[in-house]
Amino acid sequence: TGESLPQPRQAGDAVTAGTLNVEGALIVEVRALGHDTRLSAIVRLLERAQAEKPRLARIADRAAQWFLLCSLIAAALIGLLWWQLDSSRAFWIVLAMLVATCPCALSLATPTALTAATGTLHTLGLLLTRGHVLEGLNQIDTVIFDKTGTLTEGRLVLSAIRPLSTLSTDLCLSLAAALENRSEHPIARAFGRATLAADEVVSSPGLGLEGRVGARQLRIGQPGFVCELSGCQVPAAPQDGGQWLLLGDREGALAWFVLDDRLRSDAPALLAACQARGWRTLLLSGDSSPMVASVALELGIDEAHGGLRPDDKLHVLQRLHKEGRKVLMLGDGVNDVPVLAAADISVAMGTATDLAKTSADAVLLSNRLDALVHAFTLARRTRRVIVENLLWAGLYNGLMLPFAALGWITPIWAAVGMSLSSLTVVLNALRLTRLPSAPVARAPSVTRPLPA
Template identity: 45%
Template sequence: WGGFLMVLPVVFYSALPFYRGAWRDWKNRRVGMDTPIAIAIVMTFIAGIYSLATNAGQGMYFESIAMLLFFLLGGRFMEQIARRKAGDAAERLVKLVPAFCHRLPSYPESEAIEEAAVVRLNIGDTIVVKPGEVIPVDGTVLSGESEVNEAMLTGESLPIVKRPSEKVTAGTLNTSSPLIIRTDHTGGNTRLSHIVKLLDRALAQKPRAAELAEKYASSFVFGELLLAIPVFIGWAWYADAHTALWITVALLVITCPCALSLATPTALAASTGALAKDGILISGKQSLETLAQIDDVVFDKTGTLTKGQLSVSRMLHAGRLNEIQALAVAQALEQQSEHPIARAILNHTLSDGPVSALDVKVQQRVNRIGHGVSAQIEFDGETQVWALGKAAFVSEIAGHLPEAFAHIDHTGGIIFLGNQSGFQTAFLLEDQIKDSAAEMLQNLKQHGIRLHLLSGDRQAAVAQVAQELGLDAYRAEATPEDKLAYVENLQKQGRKVMMIGDGINDAPVLAQADVSAAVATSADVARDGADVVLLNDDLNVLPVMMEQARRTHQIIRQNLTWASAYNLVAVPLAVFGYVTPWIAALGMSFSSLLVLGNALRLLKTKKAV
């Protein structure tokens, strides 16, 4: 009677999760892992009450129920800890954004500060973020210069300098001095919220291997319930009902396929969380599984392998201007432009000295989109019409292109500066290859992966990048349709293809590839459709991701092998009566914890070798 009273809260409270799970499965017309556990608990409790009522004095397995549930709930508790540890990346990101901020309601007329809730900020509001504070919104710096630590989002350990007109992201840390920021995006529209949604989607989806394991586990449970009937009848006939009961209960408990069902999702959750720490978001349903099988990686050029930022590599002269004078005039012409070529001219510096000391007066500036810019300029005691842009545009003012400029051997872009006296200077532009590209590609090659370059850029520029980086194949002047056909052709050859791009024109081919990846600076449509989003510009994370995918595949196989072997050994032992219910619970819990422990090894990524 004492055992009966003490087991009541165990049966009617502690076992509720198993009853709910079994009832949910019953309503959905399926059998799950909770079904045999619930049946075993109820059977044992009813048998114990019967023995108590008839004063049988034996076969009252009240203590076995308590011990069974202790091990089962202990195992589930450990499982929840493991899952939370593996999937806490999204939770950490959410906590990055502060609840309150300093708003400047009257800026720029006044810099009076008032406290405001971040959730009540609107687009266009102005805030100030002091040193040591987390930036609460996506916005644009209006005033101030500081360093911002973006490691929480991108994994980049070095602070990034932020100046007026540059963008900042919610969740990043202002480290040096105050920044006045205009709010561009708030709440669910920030980049941080987008990342959290991707993580949630990845953790909620069930990959193909997990679905197959769950389907197999459901069939296994159904077979286990069918097997329990002849086992009970056989032991009741061979021995007695009490013996048949505890053997059947032990069979139902020890063969619960918890380890089998945990083998895949736990490993995938651990890898997803670990990669998120390195600035790699896995959002596609089958991505980690497919990554382990990739044969070919196809890269876009501009913004992916290259920085996507033009710079002036050389200046060639055909007139009487020196470098300082030519650059001063060119910068004066481009002063009001945000075009990438204008940025390259304006950011260019000379070792000979600053150009700001020269007096260049610009009047009547005319910008012809796609061709160049012209203006009347007073410079060096003369007033002339100057032009900067394509050769045909400049020649309208400067006359014929001189022989020195007609055959320039340069694979990048060229723009010309001229005036009414003729062509003066040629600016040779190039898009620099990312610092991490060569090492990353070499690492992928060592693993037998073929490397391709697909770009809409000119033949000479694409060929130079492909040759410099040692790529296996390339295609220049490719339209979105050409890129799509290229990847489809590889897939027809039985190759598994990963495509890495950043532009809107890459969206179709990203969707076609077996695995698609978008880099940090990608267009929104490219990021939204990609299976993998790389949050920083360090391409060395690609080999790390591939290595992690291979490790994940290996550990899933280990887990499935162990779970299957355990059940093959446990079923005969339970059927022949060598296992008591509490030992069955211990064995099942130990099996699940072993699978979890093996999967948690994936919480740390390893560098590819």
């Protein structure tokens, strides 16, 4: 789990339940059942992490309860006082006090803002599944990213072709695509549709493909496997990152092909937003390839670790918590589930596994990372609106209470003032429904490789 490419397995190697056998037949000896499997261990980590998750207090509701209690006590005392002074006015003054100090605006201050902000995020493609996300985003100081399928697109594309013979780049691509189109391996999808037809294609698991295109016998895959066909020496492999495949025939090597899991176009903007806020960024991936360090370097991520198991990721998160950090986790795989459950705020990609979505606090339905950037900004706006609403509600109730107690306000005007204060809170919260300006339309990504 977490690898960007299928991993070869030989006789005697361990395989994990729930993984996909890409090609070839397997005879598997079952070593663990039910509770003892890797998937069950991940679920246990999820349950333990969820049990340790902190709960945030509902301050506004508690404040409204205490204010209501104090208002009732004050109304009773003022009523007794007015009964002694002027019994004919006592009832109407107490009624005006109760109407004027009704904590409607105070009770609406927080939920209206949260509801408006939640609706806006849903429109942008971010579905909140737990109520503490907007409040928690204002406390975050560390972000953990998964790589495959999160910062990258999770699918391989051809990024370069380097011919080694007199054949043109287009012809080399056509020959390679003819072979790969007869394979169900994930790598084959990167070559697109073939303009030539291949016959007698044979797959050698973990090595590559061999077949005939016209009168030319070809191989594509691992360099040693390809060069066995002609008996030539293995050409020097390029030093660039990515997965390199060699194409050759009976005359020798023809071309190098590089496949890469391309970064999402909006990943740099997300990392820039995190860095602008002074947040620490980490990349934790199950992928053991050099691509982990390459992605971290390209995006400017502070710390990167590859080849991690689910419990390894959880240990990193627990270490961050011991340092007093508030952590946001963004992931999509089963191996991310324990960290998603234990993080202070967790977001699963829209293409994530069902288990990852269930354990996350929010789901990125649009699969666009720029929705998170908007969420960071909207969380701060939401906090500011909540503070404004609470200040207004407190100021209104604080002023109306003495006016009503002095008999300066009739019950009718108290009802009008109470309604206007609640309406003011609601209208202020509706400012959060304004969507950010639409991004400039981007041209579609070009996946056709260019000659190096």
